[in-house]
Amino acid sequence: MSETSPDVLRPHAELHYADELAALDRLDDRDRPPGWKLSPWAVVRYLIGGELSDGTVISPKYVGKQRLIEIAVATLATDRALLLLGVPGTAKTWVSEHLAAAISGDSTLLVQGTAGTTEETLRYGWNYARLLAEGPSEAALVPSPIHRGMSRGTIVRVEELTRMPPEVQDALVTVLSEKVLPIPELDSELSAVRGFNLIATANDRDRGVNDISSALRRRFNTVVLPLPATVEEEIAIVSRRVSELGATLALPDVPAAADEIRRVVTIFRELRNGVTADERTSLKVPTGTLSTAEAISVVTNGLALAAHFGDGELAPTDVASGIVGAVVSDPIHDTVAWREYLEGVVSERPDWADFYDACRELDA
Incomplete structure (x- = not known):
C-alpha cells in the first residue's frame, strides 16, 4: 500500500x-x-x-x-x-x-x-x-x-x-x-x-x-459482537473514539467533558434497555438502536458546537440536540418515549437540571 x-x-x-x-x-x-x-x-x-x-x-x-x-x-x-x-x-x-x-x-x-x-x-x-x-x-x-x-x-x-x-x-x-x-x-x-x-x-x-x-x-x-457490557466500558470506547475523531477533523481543542460523555452513554443505555440504571423505573424503548457509534457522533457534534459557537467547554446545551435527534427517529412513538423519559427520569435528577432545561428549550 x-x-x-x-x-x-x-x-x-x-x-x-x-x-x-x-x-x-x-x-x-x-x-x-x-x-x-x-x-x-x-x-x-x-x-x-x-x-x-x-x-x-x-x-x-x-x-x-x-x-x-x-x-x-x-x-x-x-x-x-x-x-x-x-x-x-x-x-x-x-x-x-x-x-x-x-x-x-x-x-x-x-x-x-x-x-x-x-x-x-x-x-x-x-x-x-x-x-x-x-x-x-x-x-x-x-x-x-x-x-x-x-x-x-x-x-x-x-x-x-x-x-x-x-x-x-x-x-x-x-x-x-x-x-x-x-x-x-x-x-x-x-x-x-x-x-x-x-x-x-x-x-x-x-x-x-x-x-x-x-x-x-x-x-x-x-x-x-455485543453492545458494551458495562457503562464504564462504553464510556471508555466513546471517550477514545471522540478524541481520535477530534484530532482527525482538526477540531479546536475542547476538553471532552467526562460528565457529558457519561450522561450521553447513560441515557442511551437506559433507553435501549428499557429501564433506568437503578432498575426502579421501566421505560418505553425507542425504535432506534441508540448504539455506541451514535453516542460517539452525538459527543463529537457537541464538541464542534462548543468549539465554534460556545465557550470552548462541552456543555449540556451542546449535546442536548444530538441526543434528541438520535432518540426521536419515529415522530410518534419515539416522541412519547422521550418525553416520558425527560419528565419522569431526567427531571428527577438534581445534577441533570441544566440538561433538562436545555432539552426543554428545544421543545419551546
Whole structure:
C-alpha cells in the first residue's frame, strides 16, 4: 500500500496504524499462516492493544471480550469464512477493517451490500467496449474485490451481507466451499491463492434485512459482537473514539467533558434497555438502536458546537440536540418515549437540571 496524504480525512487502518503494525511484525516470532502478514497472536494483540516487549504501545481497536477476537482470528486461519453479526453500531465494520489490515496489510478489498447489489458485483464484470470488440477475454474481464482477493491471497470484506437479495448472497457458496470462482465465459475458473478468506458483516435488527440461506450460513463461523457490557466500558470506547475523531477533523481543542460523555452513554443505555440504571423505573424503548457509534457522533457534534459557537467547554446545551435527534427517529412513538423519559427520569435528577432545561428549550 502506498503512503497516504496528510489531507486524507480517514486513512485506511493499515496506513493510519502503520507504525503499530510494523512494530508487531518486527517482534512477532510466532508461526504465521500462509499469506498472513502477522501471526494470529499478533493480530489479536493489534485489535486488543497492549504494550510490546520493546515498549511500543499498541492502542486498542476493540474494547470487549478478547475471546471473541481470538475466535474470529482463529476462524480466518481455517477454511471457514467469518460472519460478524450484531445490531447496528457494535463495531462490526471497524473490526473487519482492522482484521483485514493486520492479516493482509490491505483493508480496501470491500463489497458494500445493498438491495441493488448484483451477482456481478461479487464475481466479476465486463468492459463492454472490449467485450463487443474482442469477445470474452481476460483483458475484457473487470475483476471484483473477491476476484482480486482470491488471486492475491488476501482477506476480502463484504459489508451488510443481509442487505443483498438471497440469490445474490448465494453467489458466494461456491467461492467459500470450493475456493474457486467459475468463469464460464472463458471456460475457466480462478482458484484462490492461500491466504484468501472472507469477512462478512450483518445485522439482525434492522429494516431491509434478508435471511441468509442455510447453505451459505454453513460456510461461515458466526461471531456475535455485543453492545458494551458495562457503562464504564462504553464510556471508555466513546471517550477514545471522540478524541481520535477530534484530532482527525482538526477540531479546536475542547476538553471532552467526562460528565457529558457519561450522561450521553447513560441515557442511551437506559433507553435501549428499557429501564433506568437503578432498575426502579421501566421505560418505553425507542425504535432506534441508540448504539455506541451514535453516542460517539452525538459527543463529537457537541464538541464542534462548543468549539465554534460556545465557550470552548462541552456543555449540556451542546449535546442536548444530538441526543434528541438520535432518540426521536419515529415522530410518534419515539416522541412519547422521550418525553416520558425527560419528565419522569431526567427531571428527577438534581445534577441533570441544566440538561433538562436545555432539552426543554428545544421543545419551546
